[in-house]
Amino acid sequence: MTDSAADLQRRRFLRDSARWALAASTLAAVPAAWSAPPRTDPSAIVRVRGGRVRGLREDGINVFRGLRYGADTAATRFQAPRREQAWRGIADATAYGNAAPQGGSEGPGSEDCLFLNVWTPALGDGRKRPVLVYIHGGAYNNGSGSDPLYDGSALCRRGDVVVVSVNHRLNVFGYLYLDALGDPRFAGSGNVGQLDLVQALQWVREHAAIFGGDPANVTVFGQSGGGAKIATLMAMPAARGLFQRAWTMSGQQVTAAGPRAAAQRAAIAMDKVGARDIDALLRLPAGELLGATRARDPSRVEDTSLYFGPVLDDVVLPVHPFWPQAPAQSAAIPMVIGNTRDETRAFLGNDPANFxxxxxTLPAKLEKQQYVDLRPQRVIDGYRRLYPHYTPSEVFFAATTAGRSWRGAVEELEARARQPAGAAPTWAYQLDWGSPLDGGRMGAFHTLDIPLVFDNTAQPGSRTGGGDDARTVATAMSEALLAFARSGDPNHAGIPHWEPYTLPRRQTLVFDRQSQLADDPRGGERELYQQAPFIQRGTM
Known part of the structure; x- marks a missing residue:
């Protein structure tokens, strides 16, 4: 799921979740480790291309936070990233770097935001550990790689791997399409946030061995907007060869914004901040330029935020990521595409009236929130046939989930399944296990798979609780990710045999207390929504 309003609410949901969890009656089962600080020893020193850096040893894991992989972008606003400048002495790498400029809880951020973080069991020991690079969500507008749920320590201990998380330019700073204005300095400006990720992956390849990893075995994984960014990277020539596996969670990018639509949004953004030309944009303080994100997007009747995302610009992105076919350049990359069963409860579940x-009252609510141009009663009638026991609220959450991001996942899975013989396999999953907190009312909501895949159920904000079921599902999912990173196949002894996704079976592993492989789960919902063409929101 990649629309900005939903992901902004998702960020709030994550940030508030620790407070909510403390109030939940079911929290009694959560272990005390939530508040236990790690044992640290400031003795991890390595040399990277810019100079020496000092990290920490935390409970046996080497942790480097705030490593520079690029220069301050303030001086090169809207341009491709440049390498960081070298430094003298030993730079501190014990605190997270700046997030990109943004609103919300992680704002205001800074244009000096090209930082990444590394967790590794050992330094320069000659081992070739798989490297996992996490790309954060928040659509293309918000977020950073420093959320506690993205801590890579548990994966390092469980799987003897190297974990990296990344910050990059977002919103108007990373995806403002200025090519139409004709200044060659800003060719590709609509995708510089993606070019930041390319530069980060180049940095990872250059430094993997220093951190005990294998530069030829890099897995990118990401949730929500992070998954969408990965789908886009798979179609970018500049990213070719920089990763060997891809794992996406509730984040798809079937189409990119066309140049005409992107140019129209750039004009709206410039008008919003009172900039008549590029030079005026360059003079604006970052905080004032950020005001462009509050402009109304005329193509999105459900919310008022201006869409920013990748652009089909023929410079950085020459084809749509997954339309009309999966990207040929990534056909050899094994891929996992997953979603959660109750995505929209993460943000629509915050309104008690929706329960x-x-x-x-259901038709009017559904009209506004399903994001598909089908008559609400037609959808309601379809759900009542498929699930006669559903309440109106259950229909609402199921229909909004199926009508939003899940359709993009199906599009990507089917595009991968149609690739020529010999292409790498794709595996599909669906998280059915739901959070027990709040009486279970949030179900398998958007973002619930993050702490499970990271094996971080004890981290603040996980919303999984600390029960045996949470540990069981976390073990199954994190071991699948680790197996995938090692071999390109997510199968392991703790789950049923996970078959690749093929047509017409559509095999999908359903993660639950007792996980199972199912053919075309929710096939009726898939067929119901196929009555309307899929349109990636924000790209028209």
Missing amino acids: ELTWE
């Missing part, structure tokens, strides 16, 4: 809908 008290009636058959009379």
Whole structure:
């Protein structure tokens, strides 16, 4: 799921979740480790291309936070990233670097935001550990790689791997399409946030061995907007060869914004901040330029935020990521595409009224929130045939989930399945296990798979609780990620045999207390929504 309003609410949901969890009656089962600080020893020193850096040893894991992989972008606003400048002495790498400029809880951020973080069991020991690079969500507008749920320590201990998380330019700073204005300095400006990720992956390849990793075995994984960024990287020539596996969670990018739509949004953004030309944009303080994100997007009737995302610019991105076919350049890359069963409960579940809908009030709510141009009663009738026991609220959450990002996942899975013989396999998963907190009312909500895949159920904000079921599902999912990173196949002894996704079976591993492989789960919902063409929101 990649629309900005939803992901902004997702960020708030994550940030508030520790407070909510403390109030939940089911929290009694959560272990005390939530508040236990790691044992640290400031003795991890390595030399990277810019100079020497000092990290920490935390409970046996070497941790480097705030490593520079690029220069301050303030001086090169809207341009491709440049390498960081060298430094003298030993730079501190014990605190997270700046997030990109943004609103919300992680704002205001800074244009000096090209930082990454590394967790590794050992330094320069000649071992070739798999390297996992996490790309954060928050659509293309918000977020950073420093959320506690992205801590890579548990994966390092469980799987003897190297874990990296990344910050990069977002929103108007990373995806403002200025090519149409004709200044060659800003060719590709609509995708510089993606070019930041390319530069980060180049840095990872250059330094993997220093951190005990294998530069020829890099897995990118990401949730929500992070998954969408990965899908886009798979179609970018500049990213070719920089990663060997891809794992996406509730984040798809089937199409990119066309140049005309992107140019129209750039004009709206410039008008919003009172900039008549590029020079005026360059003079604006970052905080004032950020105001462009509050402009109304005329193509998105459900919310008022201006869409920023990748652009089909023929410079950085020459083809749509997954339309009309999966990217040929990434056909040899094994891929996992997953979603959660109750995505929209993460943001629509914050309104108590959505749990008290009636058959009379449901149509108007669904009209606004399903993001598909189908008559609401047609959808409601379809769900009542498929699931006659569903309440109006259950229909609402199921329909909004199926009508939003899940359709993009199906599009990507089918595109991968149609690739020529010999292409790398794709595996599909669906998280059905739901959080037990708040009486279980949030179900398998958007972002719930993050702490499970990271094996971070004890981290603040995980919303999984600390029960045996949470540990069981976390073990199954994190071991699948680790197996995938090692071999390009997510199968392991703790799950049923996970078959690749093929047509017409559509094999999908359903993660739950007892995980199972299912053919075309929710096939009825898939067919129901196929009555309308899929349109990636924000790209028209």
